[in-house]
Amino acid sequence: MDFIIEYYFDFGLMFDEFDRVIDGFWFTIKLSVLGGVLSLLWGLVLAVLRQLPGRALAPVRGLVIAYIDVFRGIPLLLVLFIVSGALSAFSAPSQQIIPREIGIPEWFGQSAPFWYGIISLTITYGAYMAEVYRAGIEAVPRGQMEAARSLGMSHGQSMRHVVVPQAVRTVIPPLLNDFIALMKDTSLVSVIGLIEVVQAGRDVQSEFFNGSALVLGALLFLAVTIPLARLVDRLISGQQARFQRAQASPA
Amino acid sequence: MSPSGEAMLELQGVHKRFGELHVLRGIDLEVPRGSVVCVIGPSGSGKSTLLRCVNLLEPPDEGRILLEGKEITGEGLRDGVNFVRRRVGMVFQEFNLFPHRTAHDNVALAQQKVLDRGGTEARDKARGLMERVGLADKVDEYPDRLSGGQQQRVAIARALAMDPHVMLFDEVTSALDPELIKEVLDVMRQLAEEGMTMVVVTHEMGFARDVGDRVAFMDDGIVLEQGTPREVLDEPKNERTKRFLGLVLER
Numbered sequence: 489m490d491f492i493i494e495y496y497f498d499f500g501l502m503f504d505e506f507d508r509v510i511d512g513f514w515f516t517i518k519l520s521v522l523g524g525v526l527s528l529l530w531g532l533v534l535a536v537l538r539q540l541p542g543r544a545l546a547p548v549r550g551l552v553i554a555y556i557d558v559f560r561g562i563p564l565l566l567v568l569f570i571v572s573g574a575l576s577a578f579s580a581p582s583q584q585i586i587p588r589e590i591g592i593p594e595w596f597g598q599s600a601p602f603w604y605g606i607i608s609l610t611i612t613y614g615a616y617m618a619e620v621y622r623a624g625i626e627a628v629p630r631g632q633m634e635a636a637r638s639l640g641m642s643h644g645q646s647m648r649h650v651v652v653p654q655a656v657r658t659v660i661p662p663l664l665n666d667f668i669a670l671m672k673d674t675s676l677v678s679v680i681g682l683i684e685v686v687q688a689g690r691d692v693q694s695e696f697f698n699g700s701a702l703v704l705g706a707l708l709f710l711a712v713t714i715p716l717a718r719l720v721d722r723l724i725s726g727q728q729a730r731f732q733r734a735q736a737s738p739a
Numbered sequence: 740m741s742p743s744g745e746a747m748l749e750l751q752g753v754h755k756r757f758g759e760l761h762v763l764r765g766i767d768l769e770v771p772r773g774s775v776v777c778v779i780g781p782s783g784s785g786k787s788t789l790l791r792c793v794n795l796l797e798p799p800d801e802g803r804i805l806l807e808g809k810e811i812t813g814e815g816l817r818d819g820v821n822f823v824r825r826r827v828g829m830v831f832q833e834f835n836l837f838p839h840r841t842a843h844d845n846v847a848l849a850q851q852k853v854l855d856r857g858g859t860e861a862r863d864k865a866r867g868l869m870e871r872v873g874l875a876d877k878v879d880e881y882p883d884r885l886s887g888g889q890q891q892r893v894a895i896a897r898a899l900a901m902d903p904h905v906m907l908f909d910e911v912t913s914a915l916d917p918e919l920i921k922e923v924l925d926v927m928r929q930l931a932e933e934g935m936t937m938v939v940v941t942h943e944m945g946f947a948r949d950v951g952d953r954v955a956f957m958d959d960g961i962v963l964e965q966g967t968p969r970e971v972l973d974e975p976k977n978e979r980t981k982r983f984l985g986l987v988l989e990r
Binding site: 634654 | 794796821824825827828829831833835836837838839848849852853854894897898901
């Protein structure tokens with residue numbers, strides 16, 4: 489028992505190595521926020537493309553569906569290896585298929601593994617979030633689109649001003665759930681050499697034969713994810729209350 | 740019958756199928772400029788589909804539709820959609836107001852996006868129309884704060900904001916509590932007196948009799964009988980018209 493407490497809850501060690509862990513956590517936050525925002529946008533683009541009307545645009549819809557099927561169906565870890573491997577290999581001096589600045593990105597002073605992580609998270613979570621948006625868009629009554637079209641608005645205008653604003657409101661809670669999942673998955677980026685919070689904890693663990701830095705990392709995660717989960721709960725119960733009010737009020 | 744040059748709207752042999760379901764089986768109908776044509780008939784007879792074909796929410800499979808003498812079907816369909824939606828306003832059974840926008844914004848939105856009206860012009864127009872439908876004090880309310888009758892009057896104002904030449908009404912009082920029906924019918928009556936061309940699908944026989952210039956009885960996808968309200972409602976020649984009116988007036 490004492491051993492367990494000493495191994496996982498050595499507060500002295502947590503204090504001494506706090507800077508290292510927090511540096512890692514800062515990467516986790518940056519990956520989560522930037523990857524999250526880009527996934528939200530990319531997912532919305534995919535969802536809207538998937539709803540394009542008419543026979544002529546069926547190939548676009550087909551491509552989007554195929555994309556979503558593929559990236560929902562393979563592990564993020566695999567995407568990370570493929571993205572980092574492909575980009576660095578194709579920009580190697582012997583290949584030069586893509587420019588080096590894109591193949592080994594170091595934009596805004598961040599390392600290439602960081603950007604490989606951002607790209608992979610966006611590719612994968614964009615596909616998840618596209619499905620969430622789709623559910624929201626399809627839950628908006630048909631009559632909304634028809635009313636907008638009957639007023640002369642184009643399909644695009646109707647989506648932009650009428651359907652999507654209503655859809656986004658209803659899917660904020662599930663999108664936040666996906667964001668929590670994305671945040672936890674940022675730890676996978678450690679496999680291509682980025683020292684985020686989990687890797688920082690492992691480094692400390694192997695140096696001192698003590699897992700307390702991992703527990704510290706867990707606590708840092710929980711400090712963000714638990715409030716987010718509560719926020720999701722509150723949003724959902726607020727929505728339910730509004731829904732019940734709408735049901736109760738006479739037509 | 741007025742000469743066809745006078746017709747605001749003309750349907751010639753219009754057919755519509757949904758898969759196996761043959762909903763419209765050759766509709767001929769003429770709507771003279773400034774007249775009110777009421778379409779009556781049992782549920783499922785194709786009345787709503789008829790209106791939805793006229794504003795091309797459902798393009799007809801066969802037959803021709805002429806609006807102000809211009810064919811909007813067949814070869815004309817390509818640029819027909821914009822031509823129609825700029826000239827034909829529609830009001831729906833379920834109101835279909837945009838729930839995330841105030842009454843004012845519901846009336847102003849399409850003016851700004853489709854007609855490129857500036858904010859002030861659209862606002863003045865919206866306020867004027869809200870006053871006209873008797874809701875000057877409700878401009879800043881959201882739809883869920885309005886009664887069904889009020890919502891439907893906003894929907895009428897929203898359609899009028901686009902300066903339509905023809906208004907289509909699709910069972911606009913069917914979803915309303917009985918005591919709210921009159922306020923909507925009064926607005927429509929006033930509109931008819933001002934000379935608006937109207938096609939009104941309705942179960943309100945009193946309205947058809949008082950306001951309608953012509954009444955068309957539809958059953959099973961065809962217009963079985965049409966004429967003045969007196970001819971169709973008081974002295975129906977067709978057996979099915981008689982039976983339908985018998986059932987409706989028995990209520």
